Amino acid sequence: MSSTLKQLKDGESVIDPKSTVGGGVDDVYGEDRASEDQLITPWTVSVASGYTLLRDPHHNKGLAFTERERDSHYLRGLLPPAVATQELQEKKLMQNIRSYEVPLHKYVAMMELEERNERLFYKLLIDNVEELLPVVYTPTVGEACQKYGSIFKRPQGLYISLKEKGKILEVLRNWPERNIQVIVVTDGERILGLGDLGCQGMGIPVGKLALYTALGGVRPSACLPVTIDVGTNNQKLLDDEFYIGLRQKRATGKEYYDLLEEFMSAVKQNYGEKVLIQFEDFANHNAFELLAKYKTSHLVFNDDIQGTASVVLAGLIASLKLLGGSLADHTFLFLGAGEAGTGIAELIALEISSKTNIPIEEARKKIWLVDSKGLIVSSRKESLQHFKKSWAHEHEPLTTLLDAVKAIKPSVLIGTSGVGQTFTKDVVEAMAAINERPLIMALSNPTSQAECTAEQAYTWTEGRVIFSSGSPFDPYEYNGNLFIPGQANNAYIFPGLGFGLVISGAIRVHDEMLLAASEALANQVTQEHYDKGMIYPPLTNIRKISAHIAANVAAKAFDLGLATRLPRPADLVKYAESCMYTPNYRTYR
Numbered sequence: 001m002s003s004t005l006k007q008l009k010d011g012e013s014v015i016d017p018k019s020t021v022g023g024g025v026d027d028v029y030g031e032d033r034a035s036e037d038q039l040i041t042p043w044t045v046s047v048a049s050g051y052t053l054l055r056d057p058h059h060n061k062g063l064a065f066t067e068r069e070r071d072s073h074y075l076r077g078l079l080p081p082a083v084a085t086q087e088l089q090e091k092k093l094m095q096n097i098r099s100y101e102v103p104l105h106k107y108v109a110m111m112e113l114e115e116r117n118e119r120l121f122y123k124l125l126i127d128n129v130e131e132l133l134p135v136v137y138t139p140t141v142g143e144a145c146q147k148y149g150s151i152f153k154r155p156q157g158l159y160i161s162l163k164e165k166g167k168i169l170e171v172l173r174n175w176p177e178r179n180i181q182v183i184v185v186t187d188g189e190r191i192l193g194l195g196d197l198g199c200q201g202m203g204i205p206v207g208k209l210a211l212y213t214a215l216g217g218v219r220p221s222a223c224l225p226v227t228i229d230v231g232t233n234n235q236k237l238l239d240d241e242f243y244i245g246l247r248q249k250r251a252t253g254k255e256y257y258d259l260l261e262e263f264m265s266a267v268k269q270n271y272g273e274k275v276l277i278q279f280e281d282f283a284n285h286n287a288f289e290l291l292a293k294y295k296t297s298h299l300v301f302n303d304d305i306q307g308t309a310s311v312v313l314a315g316l317i318a319s320l321k322l323l324g325g326s327l328a329d330h331t332f333l334f335l336g337a338g339e340a341g342t343g344i345a346e347l348i349a350l351e352i353s354s355k356t357n358i359p360i361e362e363a364r365k366k367i368w369l370v371d372s373k374g375l376i377v378s379s380r381k382e383s384l385q386h387f388k389k390s391w392a393h394e395h396e397p398l399t400t401l402l403d404a405v406k407a408i409k410p411s412v413l414i415g416t417s418g419v420g421q422t423f424t425k426d427v428v429e430a431m432a433a434i435n436e437r438p439l440i441m442a443l444s445n446p447t448s449q450a451e452c453t454a455e456q457a458y459t460w461t462e463g464r465v466i467f468s469s470g471s472p473f474d475p476y477e478y479n480g481n482l483f484i485p486g487q488a489n490n491a492y493i494f495p496g497l498g499f500g501l502v503i504s505g506a507i508r509v510h511d512e513m514l515l516a517a518s519e520a521l522a523n524q525v526t527q528e529h530y531d532k533g534m535i536y537p538p539l540t541n542i543r544k545i546s547a548h549i550a551a552n553v554a555a556k557a558f559d560l561g562l563a564t565r566l567p568r569p570a571d572l573v574k575y576a577e578s579c580m581y582t583p584n585y586r587t588y589r
């Protein structure tokens, strides 16, 4: 086993440069440069050959090592004689994954593949995106988080708990990769619509970052999943002997914010100011405050507030081709006035205001929200959380969603409540009575929390609804017509948005970038899609879609003077495509 430092050094070229496809932009994606950095971290250099090469998921190719590579990298005898192509490996693994009936078993199989052979994992995910997204992402990732303690095998990201207070910089330096470009961080307090899952929320940053690579093209080694563990208020987890987190109630107030501050400072100190930090699945009592606090000093965005807003706005812009008119002609009603609900509402108001002469305060009046206490109205203003106050319009108090639908007469109904089956038959029928083509989005995740199913939406509106949901539903046939529900999930946006920020060297996220991302996504919906009632393009084209989103976002970053990459590439779509990681194997000399 003669893998040595010297060997790797010679081969800043362990990988044959001629075989380098994708990731070809030196300053951003030079994998050779990443190798140079690895020279300083001895625990990652001993992977160049022999048994350790087979155990190194970043470089392992399993049976796909050629005869020549088996000779030159001391692999003889460590592999059976057969040599397979990556395509054959993919075929076999897809067969295996399809043979599992339980979704969680598919999830575990995919995670094991990632730990064994990273490129093959991404090849599967990219080539079979519609089939595998529900496995590595919603809905299955929700169940995986609930059972994370039992399925945990090896760390897939960094755990930063109160025990690490005062040492977070050291903790970051324990991570084997140094050129980090995107961090997704959660504190696990609002995992999908499943509530507080504490430290087990790690499945979410891991899943989101897998999408950053597969859907957006950020190379895997540049992605860092982080879970901040300040305890959990989930008693079931605290009582669970397999729980992997801190066994205490959540720290709050100064103790909480001090830990977050230390984390944010350490990230900037260790990775510089161009590392993107995506806040994910924080509870709303912290989410808005953290975003407000760090958006002027760091490259951050909150996916639940801003990414979701951008994906929904894209669907609404696209739907105008089917519905006619402009956004300002519509009335919007939300069930759920938290991060997702108020985030979407604000971006719609911003878009209406920026496309018309209507001041944003007026635009907001077209948008109504219902929370757990009923319609948000001005008489409740004093007792409302700050993020709801802009939505407290003049109206008599109403306590049920059905009453609100009947009184407000919305053309668009959006579910962001986190509570399943809250769009009841009465509610959906009321929408269908008011509108020829009601637009209904049941955004809550996972599937169990969706406000209604696709089948319910289509049957209760006699096939007239334009329907999307946060978690995927299969196409549904009604009265001889096949309806294809859209997946209104921020997964359409954050990979492209983040990639656009990275390739432009952006230093801040601006609302106009979210609007630019929405426009780019809406532009990808073609007549062929509209003919099928779709307001989102199929996910099979997601890498092309992400390149367009990235290009629009990068263009906005340059226009706003927030981009540091020089010179500005002439064709940003081509540039984005050329920067994307591709998972094909490389040839080893």
Ligand SMILES: NC(=O)C1=CN([C@@H]2O[C@H](COP(=O)(O)OP(=O)(O)OC[C@H]3O[C@@H](n4cnc5c(N)ncnc54)[C@H](OP(=O)(O)O)[C@@H]3O)[C@@H](O)[C@H]2O)C=CC1
Pocket: 190, 191, 192, 193, 194, 283, 284, 303, 304, 305, 308, 311, 335, 336, 337, 338, 339, 340, 341, 370, 371, 372, 373, 415, 416, 417, 418, 419, 422, 443, 444, 445, 446, 449, 469, 470, 471, 488, 489, 490, 491
């Ligand atoms: N599709 C997508 O891309 C995304 C989907 N989501 C989903 O949206 C859901 C909500 O997330 P988020 O906004 O962050 O959560 P929040 O906790 O911030 O907000 C939830 C809101 O729903 C309200 N609510 C809860 N129960 C009811 C009820 N029975 N009737 C009416 N209102 C109710 C709450 O009311 P109150 O304020 O009174 O407590 C609150 O306003 C989750 O399921 C999440 O998975 C989130 C982000 C992206």
Ligand SMILES: CC(=O)C(=O)O
Pocket: 138, 191, 192, 193, 281, 303, 304, 444, 445, 470, 489, 490, 491
């Ligand atoms: C999709 C997502 O971010 C959520 O449900 O929280």
Ligand SMILES: [Mg+2]
Pocket: 192, 280, 281, 303, 304
């Ligand atoms: Mg989320």
